[in-house]
Amino acid sequence: MSIQLSRTSYGKSAVRVMKLVKHADWHEIKEVEVCTLFEGEFEEAHTIGDNSNVLPTDTQKNTVFALAKDHPLNTIEDFGLHLAKHFLGQNPQIHKVRIELSQKQWTRINDQGSPHPKAYQRGGNEKWTAVIELTKDSTRIQSGIADLLILKTTDSGFSNFKRDALTTLKDTEDRIFATSLTAVWDYTSSATDFAALRESVQSNLLSSFANHKSLSVQHTLYDMGKRVLDTVEPVSKIDLDMPNKHNLLVNLAPFDMTNENEIFVVTDEPFGVIKGTMEKR
Amino acid sequence: MSIQLSRTSYGKSAVRVMKLVKHADWHEIKEVEVCTLFEGEFEEAHTIGDNSNVLPTDTQKNTVFALAKDHPLNTIEDFGLHLAKHFLGQNPQIHKVRIELSQKQWTRINDQGSPHPKAYQRGGNEKWTAVIELTKDSTRIQSGIADLLILKTTDSGFSNFKRDALTTLKDTEDRIFATSLTAVWDYTSSATDFAALRESVQSNLLSSFANHKSLSVQHTLYDMGKRVLDTVEPVSKIDLDMPNKHNLLVNLAPFDMTNENEIFVVTDEPFGVIKGTMEKR
């Protein structure tokens, strides 16, 4: 028997960079969190402690800040690709660079009816995400959205499901449907304008969610993914993760009250897990 | 020596209620979290385990849901007052009821340019808060905002501060000023339209923050509080808690780069604590 080191990766996570661009009368800010990960010729670092191939994670952090200085950070996809090319180009011992990025949302403060040119407030919970994987021979760019809390109050039911001896759930034609959406999508090679593509994917996801006659979370998840693939040409594949954040009808019968889908208890646990991947063929 | 039970309180926390109101063509939702707390004649519950004065916390939870059914939940202040009056009115053994409430923000999904009548997304991190304290002889209503992340990129400095042997900080005339604002305010007895008052307080806080020539966090905190007291007549007192969420300038000099307030590292720890209370006299 021998022991094989079958896979390794290392890097720096939670590198949080804020870039401020000052124009004459207005400013822009970008808040991006970066994780860098390398795979490659690191066997002897593990087996005998030879660090000569190991570019420190501290240097990776420095690199994120230094490269952010001269890059516009227009999109996290472009910045991630820039970082990946830098690391792969300078380090022949690295076979694969993976850059994970997320961007928090800031909107301009509404100051007496106008967006303020230099003051901001956090705009929503959701993050924009991207993952870049680069090797000598391949480039993979994924974009995504994480933690987008959405809820609809109509056109959602769940009935005629499989029952067994432990089933107590009743059919419903009318419930609250709430989820914390995480989406990740791949592109065909023709994608370049990542900002416009993101906007298009997000508006299609939201519009499908809002308007679909939902027979189950699965049913709506599929409609949302299909609509993106049908509509946003350079998207080749999409993963959707839509946990069912239950708003449960409160039983008011003991108090001689009827609850016609008016009063719900909001719960975090347990929650339904619903995931699906759709792709073009 | 004797042992005295000098203060007690009990209640139910994290009661999360969602109220859905269905109009013909559009819906409304309110997501409110409630904590109920009682003080009163509970000494023997502690000393000898006599529970005859103890209305269960489970009943308090039931009450929140049952009373939400018939109350419009137009504002958390009004709903909290309604709850407090119910508990105090039915329970002579209770001397003081405290109701703490917070409301999460939902905005309508933008569906191809129009707000959707029945679908929503989480709108910002911040929560609206209220605290009601009711006794036989007194009513106190406080409103507030919690976790409102705001940031400005100009008109913020900190200089000419006190120095000692352990001071290494340098004067700055230009820095990022970011905070997670928590505000709590009291009213004079004339307050009734809590929704309009809240909107007025929040817009004054944001406008002051955005436009103030800040010589320190303290300096801006005072301007924000003063502006609310000057402008929003029924507000008698305001507490502001404005932790300094440091965005630290990254030293790029080792890489022969200058960083003219362009690249910052976003940090959570440690953070500055800045608190102040202002009131009318």
Place this chain on the structure above:
Amino acid sequence: MSIQLSRTSYGKSAVRVMKLVKHADWHEIKEVEVCTLFEGEFEEAHTIGDNSNVLPTDTQKNTVFALAKDHPLNTIEDFGLHLAKHFLGQNPQIHKVRIELSQKQWTRINDQGSPHPKAYQRGGNEKWTAVIELTKDSTRIQSGIADLLILKTTDSGFSNFKRDALTTLKDTEDRIFATSLTAVWDYTSSATDFAALRESVQSNLLSSFANHKSLSVQHTLYDMGKRVLDTVEPVSKIDLDMPNKHNLLVNLAPFDMTNENEIFVVTDEPFGVIKGTMEKR
């Protein structure tokens, strides 16, 4: 009408210091988190941006690290007092210093039956806490424990409570009693050996919790506090916060099973709030 700045405080929070002491054959570590807060002559810092009285929060952070170098950090109470005296002694503009400290638990790794002299693992969730408040004329030292999760499986009931029209809870003589204990206690002026006092308080709290015939959370809270005051002479007052972390009996009747207090669902929300303060008179 005039506007008065009725209260202010400022300082630095989440200063996390690790002190390592190397003895010949074994090491000691102390992980302490510190928050420093000042009150005093800071009115003009707020009203006109005059920072000449403002010792920067950055300097406060530096001071924590510099003073930790020469202090043994034997107890957080002693270190907190040392910090408070330093700040008050050097800064006449400060009227009151408040130092909040918490210490995380590390235990030695069990290496084949023996505690390792130089390797550790986190030992439990709970934190040890202390608060020092120092003015020219007064010293207050409080010690505490936070987030100590404890649970008992017997001798816990809740019955004969007050009922109203919204009460659905049933009497129980046998339930799981779980809480996340937070305790804070004051000393008479004779206290000096804070390590031994802490150990005594904690063992009395745990022993009372484990063995008390509990008729309610309130009933046990009182027994725990009383036992500390009866037993640990220099403790003059104790606050206990014992949220009722509900382990709810699962209804297995629909599956033709009886659940004789065997299977529970663990819940975080909602939870009961039970607080009490006891003091010697």
Place this chain on the structure above:
Amino acid sequence: MSIQLSRTSYGKSAVRVMKLVKHADWHEIKEVEVCTLFEGEFEEAHTIGDNSNVLPTDTQKNTVFALAKDHPLNTIEDFGLHLAKHFLGQNPQIHKVRIELSQKQWTRINDQGSPHPKAYQRGGNEKWTAVIELTKDSTRIQSGIADLLILKTTDSGFSNFKRDALTTLKDTEDRIFATSLTAVWDYTSSATDFAALRESVQSNLLSSFANHKSLSVQHTLYDMGKRVLDTVEPVSKIDLDMPNKHNLLVNLAPFDMTNENEIFVVTDEPFGVIKGTMEKR
């Protein structure tokens, strides 16, 4: 172009069960959190909203509680396997069942020198984990540990690493090495006594960590994994995830103090990511 639903899964997460077993003079408790996930013939649930194959996630939750009633919950591996067989056996539409489990640690309260038979406190941060994957033709059992915080104060260096123009890190022969260990291991088919195997894996991981002369996190990670594979016969493969939780040396030079590895600042962000998989061949 057609759109294909290439992968789906669904289930229930965060099902938190507490099992209490009462012996004559002492009790046992097990706190286990379960996630159930199914893959199989669910295409039409997505494409046309046909739920006839969909066993509700609510039923999955019920099943966890009902099966916990008659199972000893001796190990999470055995309970997970029991659950997986139940679901796969009763549901021909399911092709693969995945059960994820984690168990929190409770230790008996030390009551005046003896472990209390019926009272407990949380024992450490770490969780025991298991993942079961079952199909008609295959069984995979993985065990693990998550969130085990460990730290060593000696025998840890990092030097002679690769440098580039953005490297500022200096060689060190003496640093604090702290990590939050997550380990997952696979078994050969001969494994049955999962409790004893877990104990053996954990003690080998800790002993290696404590005693290894570490030239890097990677170097120690490899030693830890190799030692498990060398020593614990039925373990065929192990993944280790050992984020470098930096304790950074504080620069006390500006205060004319030397810091000979005594005072560190504890940081959460950014952190190094170090992962590796080792297996027998």
